[in-house]
Amino acid sequence: MEKILIQPLTAHAFAPFGDVLEVAGTPDKMINEGLCGRYHDRAALDFGPDGRAGISIFDAKPRALPYELHLLERHPEGSQAFIPMHGQAWLVIVAPDAGGRPGKPLAFRATGAQGINFHRATWHGVLTPLAAPGLFAVVDRIGETPNLEEYRLDRPYLISAGP
Numbered sequence: 001m002e003k004i005l006i007q008p009l010t011a012h013a014f015a016p017f018g019d020v021l022e023v024a025g026t027p028d029k030m031i032n033e034g035l036c037g038r039y040h041d042r043a044a045l046d047f048g049p050d051g052r053a054g055i056s057i058f059d060a061k062p063r064a065l066p067y068e069l070h071l072l073e074r075h076p077e078g079s080q081a082f083i084p085m086h087g088q089a090w091l092v093i094v095a096p097d098a099g100g101r102p103g104k105p106l107a108f109r110a111t112g113a114q115g116i117n118f119h120r121a122t123w124h125g126v127l128t129p130l131a132a133p134g135l136f137a138v139v140d141r142i143g144e145t146p147n148l149e150e151y152r153l154d155r156p157y158l159i160s161a162g163p
């Protein structure tokens with residue numbers, strides 16, 4: 001099985017796939033009588049012409065490392081944001097598009113203080129906590145038309161923390 005090494009999640013490395021939601025640098029504005037820094041409008045949300053924004057709560061089973069990656073998916077009609085509600089490190093897997101199927105994946109370790117927003121149609125692994133409770137707020141498209149394309153890999157990858 002080909003091994004994919006997990007790398008730290010950074011806004012720069014994740015930029016081709018989406019946005020990282022984190023406190024970084026100075027706040028865009030100070031609010032609440034100077035007691036709160038607002039990091040304003042940090043994600044490119046997109047729900048398509050016939051969808052709307054929804055917030056759901058996911059309670060996902062933690063996965064162990066090394067993690068066998070068999071499935072990638074994408075949402076052609078909108079973005080999808082995962083915001084941890086547990087303060088633990090978790091795994092984010094993405095892949096470039098290669099002619100309508102996922103290319104070689106990348107794996108990132110997110111801290112419990114980092115959320116992400118997949119841009120529309122970004123190939124990604126499903127929500128992957130690494131510790132319990134796997135609780136996340138999820139902001140994505142609510143609509144009547146299908147918004148999930150899955151791709152089962154012929155050969156799984158092994159997502160690993162080390163060589």
Ligand SMILES: NC(=O)N[C@@H](O)C(=O)O
Pocket residue numbers: 073080124125126127148
């Ligand atoms: N299917 C669903 O709601 N969740 C997936 O999109 C996922 O990325 O976990």
Ligand code: NI
Pocket residue numbers: 073074075080124126
């Ligand atoms: Ni998804």
